[in-house]
Amino acid sequence: MTYKVAVVGATGAVGRELLRILAERDFPASEVAALASARSAGQKVSFGDKKILTVQNLETFDFTDWDIALFSPGAAISALHAPRAAAAGCIVIDNTSHFRMEPDVPLVVPEVNPEALRKARRNIIANPNCSTAQLVLALKPLHDLFRIQRVVVSTYQAVSGAGKEGMDELFAQTKGSFVGDAPRISQFTKQIAFNVIPHIDKFMPDGATKEEWKMAVETRKILDPDIRLTATCVRVPVFIGHSEAVNIAFESKIDLKAAREALRAAPGIILRDEREDGGYVTPIECVGEDATYISRLRIDETVENGLALWCVSDNLRKGAALNAVQIAETLISMGLVHHS
Template sequence: MPLNIAVYGATGAVGKEMLTILAERLFPAGEVHALASRQSIGRELSYGDRTLKVKDAANFDFSKVDLVLMSAGGDVSKAEAEKIAKAGALVIDNSSAWRMDPDVPLVVPEVNAHELEARPKKGIIANPNCSTIQTVVALKPIHDRARIRRVSVSTYQSVSGAGQAAMDELWNQTRAIYVNDPIEPDALPKQIAFNVIPKIDVFMEDGATKEEWKMTAETKKILDPKIRLFATCVRVPVFVGHCVAAHIELEEELSPEEARDILREAPGVMLIDRTDEDDPMYVTPVESVGEFATFVSRVRTDPTVEHGLAMWIVSDNLRKGAALNAVQIAEVLVNNGVVRA
C-alpha cells in the first residue's frame, strides 16, 4: 500500500530535489504534499508528471502522512520535528538540528544502514552534512579493509550548499564584474565570484568553523569514533557539486591498485581514475551534477605518512549530499518494514 508523504521545505533547492528524486526512483508514494511557509501557499511545483500546489506547513495535519522529508532549516526542525513525530509520521531531517542527538540515528545507507532496522526512539532520523556524506561513502570500504587512523580533508564546496540566495549571489557578482558594477556580498561573507572563501558557518573557539567540526563529529558517529579527522572547508565559485581532497593514514598497508579494486565494488561509489596523460580520467563538479553516485578519482599513495593514501571525492551536493540520501533512507525504511502506510 502506498505511503502518504510530505516534503517540508519543498520550495527550497533541496526540497525541489527531493520531489524530483522521489519521482525518478518510483518511490511507493500515494499522496504527496508539498509544504512550505505561508508566503509560498499556492505556488506550483513539479512532481514527476504531476503538479503540486504548496500548502502551509504551519496548518498542515501531519497525522495524515506516514513520512516527512524535512529540509526547512535547523530552527524550524528543532521547533517542529518532534511534534510531527508525535503526530505519527516518521521524520527524515536534512538540517543539523538532530545530528548529534544520541537518540537520533545519523545515517548514510551505504555505510550504516543497520541503524534503520527499527523505528528510532524520537521518530526522527538525521541526514548528515553534505560533505560528510560523500566522504564516508568513499572511506567506508577502505576502512573495512585497512582500518583508518586519521584523515585530513580539504573541501571545495559549491554555493548551492548555502542555499538559493548564495547561488543568486554568485550569478549576480559574476555579471557585475563583467559590467564593472560594484560587488556587495550578502548571503556569503565575502565576494565569491572569481574567489574562494575559507569559512563555512561560524568560527568556534579553537579557530575551526562549525562546518569543519560537523565533518569531524559526524564521521565519528557514522563510521567509527576512533577515527581522527581534520578538515578545512572552503566555499568555491561553483553552482552545484562538492569536492573533497582526502589524505588518509591507515593501520595496514594498502596499495592504490588494491584501493581502486575495492572502490570499484563499493556501493554508491563510481571510480573514474586514470592518469594516462593522453587520456586522463578524473571527475569535476560539473560532471557530477544530476548523478546519484559518489565519484572517486586520483587514488594514489601519500608518502608523508606510513600507510598513506590520497583520493579526490566528488558528488552532487543537492542529490547524494542531501535529497538523494534522504530518499535512500526512506527506501531502506520501507524495505525493512519500519514505515508502513
C-alpha cells in the first residue's frame, strides 16, 4: 500500500531534510507534495536524486485525500494549518513546539514510546525538541535497567537548530573575521563565530531558558513523569550536530557492563566508547548519520548510583526530520494510518 504525503515547510532546512529522508528510505509514497508559504510557492525542491517538486502554497492547499502531513514550518504556522489538515482526515506529524505539551497529543520517539501513537485522538502527533530526542534515546535503556531519579545535562547545540539563517550567520561571521569585518549579529544574542552562547530560546521567570524547560518537560512526558532534570543549553559554532554531556543518578546500583550491553543493544544507538585518544564521536562525525552516538561512559563517583556519558546526534535528522519519518513508518506498521 502507498500513501499521499505532504511536506510542510519544504523550503526550510528541516523540510529539505524531510524530502531527502523520504527518498532515501524509499518511503511508500504514491505522491509527495512540497508546501510552503505563498512567497515560496513556485520554487523547486529536490525529492531524491532525480525528482524535482514545485512548491505549492500551503494557505490554499486542500489536505482532503492526503494521508500524512509532515510539518516543519514554524510554530505559529503549524498552529494555524495543522488542525486544518487533521480535520481533513490527514495525520499530522508536527516538528514544531506548538502541540508538544498538549495532553491529547502524543510526543513520540519511536524507539522509546511507540505505544503512545495509539493515543493520537486529534490526528496530530508531536516530534520532540531536537536536544530531547537524542537524550531520551540514551536514557531509555538505562532507565529500564536502573530507574532514573535525576539527570543533569549540558548541551552543545549546532547553529542549524536555529535554521538556515543561523548557519548563514556563523558562515558570514567566520568568513568576515579573516578580513577584519565587524560581526553582524541578527540570529543570536552575541557573536557565534569563535564563541559559545549559554542562551537558546526565551528566558523564563525562574532564569531557565525555554529550551532548557523543554528538555525537562518533554523528557518527563516521553519517558517518565517522575524524572527530575536540569539542563544548561549552549549554542556553539558548529553547523550540524548536537552534543550533550549527561550525568544521571539512578535508584539502583550501576553495573557498568550491563549499561554498556543495554546501550549497545538499543535501537537507534551506536556505542563507541574506547578509552583512548579519538575513541569517541564528535558532531562532525555524526552529520548525515541516523544513529545517536554514545561515548565516554563512566561511573560518576560524586553521587550515589551515578553515571556520566557523552551523546552526539545529527540534529536535522534524528532531532527532527528522521524522527518524523520514523513516526510515519511506525504508524503504518501499527496499522494506524487509514488510507484515504
